[in-house]
Amino acid sequence: MAEKIYNFSAGPAVLPTPVLEKARDEMFSFGGCGMSVMEISHRSKQFEGVLAAAENGIRELLAVPDNYRILFLQGGATLQFSMVPINYMAGRSADYVITGAWGKKALKEAKRCGTPNVIYTSAENGFRSVPDPEELKFEPDAAYLHYTSNETIEGVEFKYEIDTAGQVPVVCDASSNILSKPLDIAKYALIYAGAQKNIGPSGVTLVIIRDDMVAKVPENQHSMLDYRVQVENDSMLNTPNTWGIYIISLVCEWLRGKGGLVEMEKLNEEKAAILYNAIDSSDGFYTGHADRDCRSLMNVTFRLPSEDLEKQFAAEATALGLDGLKGHRSVGGIRASIYNAFPREGVVALVDFMQDFARRNG
């Protein structure tokens, strides 16, 4: 096994080492019960404690107000692309802000339920930008406004939270930047995120939903797709991803120990700045994909002068233990995902390699 791998994967992604160590230590006997978390009933007292720890952890870290419920669902963020319109569109329109590939996928599902209205898209410029707040003219009758706070593939991130001043419920796919910085949850009607970047392992989807949105769900939905039923059953309508929820509880504990999201944001800004500075000071050898004002702190995307050089870059980096840098197959280039658990030393190691590579090939 390689001594040290820096895992730049976009997700599933690097988890904090102390979380993996604790999970290892508790693997055979969770809390001394003689069984693994994976082996105990989701109805057991022990698991009730795990679920409560995960829920409370998220509530505390994000300062979730009391009028919001926290759910741990399955089906990934992708199921939320459908669940949101199934629960709220019902033949109405909804506003969609499209800043990348994931927003496009959400829009595709919404079209099955009604008439989504694209109020902004950066498709023409290859998804490099986000709108200025004043550019967004939302439709007051819209069932909701949907946006993606960080587009993982293009590396494009909103630096502000969309605020409709309560006129239209805001729904946000925050899969790839949730827990990277504090959020004002009160601005949202519903936030969802696949866990496999900043929250835990794949197979769990975090949903934070305001009480009035729970109340708005029409009768007679399919139970698994019904937010109200999921809330009434405290995420346990069926057997939940017990292991995933357990890891989330450990990630929350780790984040608390790190000083919470204010500290995390500082570290994330620092890490991203090291990398963007390397891109900007490369005399054009590396070019960033996203516009400067919406560069993602989580997914740093850039190109090299040719696709051949990009292939060579990714291959040489992998050989040095810098893993997972190849850009998404749909856009190519290089993508360095540097989520909360990604260490600063790994960013420095990448920059050292980038400088050396540019010297040899520039």
Ligand SMILES: Cc1ncc(COP(=O)(O)O)c(C=O)c1O
């Ligand atoms: C922003 C965003 N939305 C949605 C998804 C889809 O998530 P899942 O694979 O959990 O369905 C991803 C996955 O990477 C993502 O980055």
